[in-house]
Amino acid sequence: MKGYLVAACLLASSVLSGCATLKGADQAFLNLVGPSTQSRVQGHYVDNTDVRQYYKLDPQRQSQQRLSYDGRAVPAAEARQQNLVDIPMLQAYLQGIVTRLSKGWPGELPPLQVKITDSYGFGPSADPYGNLFVPLGMLDNVASEDEIAAMLGHEMSHVLLHHHDRMAAFQQQKDMFTTVASTVALATMAADTGVDRSSGTMKLFSKDPAGTQKTIGNTVLYTALANTFSDQVWSTAWGRSQEDQADLLGTDLMIRAGYAPRAATHSLERLNDFQGKQKPLLTGFLTARKNAMQDSLQQFNLNQFTKELDVLVKDGLTTGITATTQYFNRSHMSAMDRDTELRQYLQREYRQERRARVNPQSWSKMKNTPQVAKALQGYKDAYFAIDALEKNKVPDAERFIRKALASPVKDQPSIRRTAYTVRLAQGKNSEALKELQAIKDWSLAGPSTYDLMISYHLKRGDGQAALAMIDKAERNLGSEELFITEKLLANQQLQNTQQVQTVLRKCEQYPARKENCKKLAPVKA
Amino acid sequence: MNRSLIVLLTALFTQGAWAETHSIKAFLADPVTVLDEQGKQQRELAKKDAPTQPVPVLQYNQALDLVQVELAGQKVWLDTMDLRIEPPLNVVDLPCQGLTKSQAKDSRNNSTIGFGAGCNQ
Numbered sequence: 001m002k003g004y005l006v007a008a009c010l011l012a013s014s015v016l017s018g019c020a021t022l023k024g025a026d027q028a029f030l031n032l033v034g035p036s037t038q039s040r041v042q043g044h045y046v047d048n049t050d051v052r053q054y055y056k057l058d059p060q061r062q063s064q065q066r067l068s069y070d071g072r073a074v075p076a077a078e079a080r081q082q083n084l085v086d087i088p089m090l091q092a093y094l095q096g097i098v099t100r101l102s103k104g105w106p107g108e109l110p111p112l113q114v115k116i117t118d119s120y121g122f123g124p125s126a127d128p129y130g131n132l133f134v135p136l137g138m139l140d141n142v143a144s145e146d147e148i149a150a151m152l153g154h155e156m157s158h159v160l161l162h163h164h165d166r167m168a169a170f171q172q173q174k175d176m177f178t179t180v181a182s183t184v185a186l187a188t189m190a191a192d193t194g195v196d197r198s199s200g201t202m203k204l205f206s207k208d209p210a211g212t213q214k215t216i217g218n219t220v221l222y223t224a225l226a227n228t229f230s231d232q233v234w235s236t237a238w239g240r241s242q243e244d245q246a247d248l249l250g251t252d253l254m255i256r257a258g259y260a261p262r263a264a265t266h267s268l269e270r271l272n273d274f275q276g277k278q279k280p281l282l283t284g285f286l287t288a289r290k291n292a293m294q295d296s297l298q299q300f301n302l303n304q305f306t307k308e309l310d311v312l313v314k315d316g317l318t319t320g321i322t323a324t325t326q327y328f329n330r331s332h333m334s335a336m337d338r339d340t341e342l343r344q345y346l347q348r349e350y351r352q353e354r355r356a357r358v359n360p361q362s363w364s365k366m367k368n369t370p371q372v373a374k375a376l377q378g379y380k381d382a383y384f385a386i387d388a389l390e391k392n393k394v395p396d397a398e399r400f401i402r403k404a405l406a407s408p409v410k411d412q413p414s415i416r417r418t419a420y421t422v423r424l425a426q427g428k429n430s431e432a433l434k435e436l437q438a439i440k441d442w443s444l445a446g447p448s449t450y451d452l453m454i455s456y457h458l459k460r461g462d463g464q465a466a467l468a469m470i471d472k473a474e475r476n477l478g479s480e481e482l483f484i485t486e487k488l489l490a491n492q493q494l495q496n497t498q499q500v501q502t503v504l505r506k507c508e509q510y511p512a513r514k515e516n517c518k519k520l521a522p523v524k525a
Numbered sequence: 526m527n528r529s530l531i532v533l534l535t536a537l538f539t540q541g542a543w544a545e546t547h548s549i550k551a552f553l554a555d556p557v558t559v560l561d562e563q564g565k566q567q568r569e570l571a572k573k574d575a576p577t578q579p580v581p582v583l584q585y586n587q588a589l590d591l592v593q594v595e596l597a598g599q600k601v602w603l604d605t606m607d608l609r610i611e612p613p614l615n616v617v618d619l620p621c622q623g624l625t626k627s628q629a630k631d632s633r634n635n636s637t638i639g640f641g642a643g644c645n646q
Contacts, residue, residue, distance in 0.1 A: 122617055141617040262590060262606050269615040277617065343553050343606060354606055355564075357589060 037244035038341040044349055045248035046106065046256075054161055055107025062110065065129050074478035076512065078127055082117035083414035084444040085136060087375040091116060093366050094134060094152070097145065101153050104256030105160060112156055118414035118446075120383055122274040126155040128164035129478075136379050139367070141270060146254070146263030146358040153250030153257075154264075161249065163242045247342050251350075260356035261346055265339050272335035371408060378407025382418040389425050397422045411438055413445040420452065443476045450477075454486050463493035481510045488520050547582035547610055549594060554607035562602050564589045570596070582610065 045051060094114040102109050111130045120137035127133070132155045142148055158164070247268075251261050346354040366372060385400035401422045404415050416435045423432035436453055439445065450473040457466035467490045470483045480487075484507050491499040500521065507517035555572035576596070583600065584593040591602045592610065605614060 137617075143615070265606065266615040269613040270617050273613055273616040340553060340609075346606070347554050355604065 037241050038248060038345045041248060041345070044252050045245070045345075046104070046252040050245075051161070051249065052107075057108040057110060072474045072478055072480040074129075074481075076479055076481040076510075079447065079477045079479040079482055080115075080117070080127065080131070080133065081446055081448075082119050082133070082135075083412070083417065083446040083449055085116040085118050085375075085379060085409070085414065086412055086441065086444055087116065087372055087409070089369060090139075090366065090372050090375070094148065097149050097152055098132065098156065100257045101149060101156060101253045104253040105156075107160075110159060112159065114152070118379060118382075122271060124151050124155050126158045126164075128159070130159050132156065132159075136376070136383075137274075139376070140380070141274075142267065142363065144263055144266075144358040144360040145363040145366075146259040147267050147270075148363065149254045149257065149259040150250060150261075150264035150267045153253040154246045155250075156253065157246040157249035158242065161242075161245055163246070243338060244341065247338055248345060251342065251346070255350060255353050260358045261350060261354055262356070263358050265343060266358070268335050268339040268342065272339070275335060374407055375409045378404045378409040378415060381407070382415050385418050385422055389421060394422075394425050397425065411440040413439050413442070413449045417449045417452070442472050445473075445476070447473070447477060447482050450483065451486075454483060454490075458486065458489055458493065461493055463490040466490040466493070480506065481513060484510060484513050485516045485520060488517055492520070546612060547585070547592075547614070548579040549576075549582065549592070549603075549608050550579055550611045551609035552607060553609055557607045558604060559596075560591060560602040560604060562586070562591070562593075564591055564602070564604070567601070579611075585614065 041048060091114065094116070098112050098114055102112065112132060113130060114132050114134055116139070117133045117135050119135035120140070121135045122137050122141060124135060124138055125133045132152060134152070138151065139148075142151070247264065251264050254264065255261050343354075367376070381400045381404040385397045385404065388394070388396035388400060401419050404410065405419060407415070409415055416439045419435040420432045423429070423435055433456060436449075436456070439449070442450075450469060453469045454466050454473070457463070457469060466486065470487050470490065473483055474480050484503060488500060488503045488507065491503055504517055504521050508514050552572050552575040556569040557572060557575055559567045559570055561567055580594045580596070582592045582594055586592075586602070590605050592605055592608070593600055593602050595601075
C-alpha cells in the first residue's frame, strides 16, 4: 500500500512538476506519504519541542502581516473569495469558542478572528492573518459545540504553527483556478469594448449588451457554485503533515478547554462523507462550467487580444481541472486516515478524556434562537434560488429569493448578489442593478460582488464611480492586486495619463496581472 | 393511527434499518472496552480476539455514542471511538438542491443523502 502511495505521489509530482505554477508541489505531495506525525509524537503534541518554537510571536512577522493588510498588499490568492455573513449573535458565539480554545495555548496568541462565509462547503479555513473562515455549510451540518470546537481548533492550529508559510506553491495554483471566472468576465467586457476613433481614446461601449449581460450573469452564477466546492477542495489541500499537526494541536486545545475529543473524529467522518458526496458534483460541475465558458468565448469577435485571453482561459481550465481532481482524490483519501491516526493518539495520550461525551445542547440552543435561525434560513433560501436558476427553474428561484429578501439578512451582499442574478435571469436588468445598490455593508462583500459593480460602472463609462468601488474593495479585502486591471481601465476612461502610468508600473509587480495590464494600456507613440 | 403507535413503528423501523445497514468494519482500539448500556466498563477485549468479519450493529445510543452488537452470542455495548462503522454514523446532509447538480445518473440517487430525507423532488 505504501509503495503504491509513493508511486502515485511520484507520478502526480512528475506530472505536476511540468507546470511552472506548481514549483515545490512535488515536495508537498511527498508530505502525504511517510510515517504519520501522530505516530512519531511522544506525549501531548502541544508540549513538544516542535511546537514550543511557536510559543513566542515574532514581532517582525506580525507587523509585516499587519502592513500587508493596511498597505493593501495582500496577494490576490490570499484575499478571501467569499462574501461574509453578518449574524452578530452567532459570530459572538463562535468567537467565544475560539477564546475558550485559546486559553489552552501556552504561548503568545496572534489575533484570531472568526468570520462566517456564505459558502455551503463543509470545511472551514484559515488565512495567514488569523482569520478563521466558517462556512454556512459547516454550521448546517455539525451536531454539537464540541464539533465546532474541533474544527476551529484545527484551523487555529494552522495559524499557530505558521503553516501558511509553506503554502505558497499551492496558493499560486488556487489563484489560477479562482481567477478564471473573473478573466472571462474581463474578457467579455473587453470584447465589448470599442475604440472611439474620433477622439482616439479608449471608450467602453456595448456592441451586444444582452449577450454580455448574459455571459457575465452566467459567469457569476458558475463562480458562486464553484466556490461551494473549490473552497472545500483547497482548504483540505494542505500537505498531509500539516493536517496531522493541526489535528493533534487542535485536539490538545479542545481537551484543555473541556470539550469532548470524540467530536474531532465526528467532524473528520463528516468531512469524508462530504467529500464523497461532492465527487460526482465536481465532475459534472467542471464540465458544465467549461462548456459555459466556451459558450461565453464563442460570443466574442476574436481579434488577437481575445484569442490570447482565450488561450489563457483554456489553459487555466485544463490545469484547474487536473490539479483540482488530484488534490480532491488526495484529500478524500486522507480524511479517514487522519481519523484513524487521531483515535490512536487519543487512546495513547488521553485514555480518560477520549470517553467524554459531546454536549449537543448549547449548539442546538444557539442554532434555534429566532434571530439566528431566521438569518440562517435566509441564506439557505438564497442558495436554493441559485440552484433553481442553474436548473432553469426561474419561478422557483423567484420564490426562494423573495423569502431570502424577507429575512433579517436581506441587505447583505450574498443575498443581494443572488437577487441580482435572479433578476438578470428574468431579463430585468435595471432591477438587477438595484439589488446590488441595496447592499448596505460593502465590507462584507467578496471579490466577485465587487466585480459586478465595478464592471457596471466601467461599462457605463463612469470611471470615477468604478475607482470609488475599487478603493472600497482594496480597503476591505486588503489587496490592490485583485482589481488592478480594472483600475487601469477606469483611469483610461478618465483619460488620466499620469495615473494610468502609475497603475501600469504597479501592475508590473504582479506576474498574474501584468500581461493583461500591458494589453489594456494604450500604445505609446 | 395514534401518536404512540407511530413512535413504536418508527422505533421498530429504525432498529431494523440499523441492523440492515450499519456494521463494525474494524476495531481500531486495542484493547476494545466492553461496556454496559450506561457506558460503564465491563471488561476488555484484545483486538486479536475481536471478530474479523463485519459485525452488524443492533442499536445506536446517540447520546452516549455507543452501539450494541452481539459478540460470542452475547449482546454488549461498545464505544464508537473504538470502532470503524460503515456506513459512518456522522455524515453531512447536503441541501437536496445541491445534490441534483450531479450527473443525470446520480441526480435521483437517494442513497447519497445519508440519513436525511431523500431528494426525490
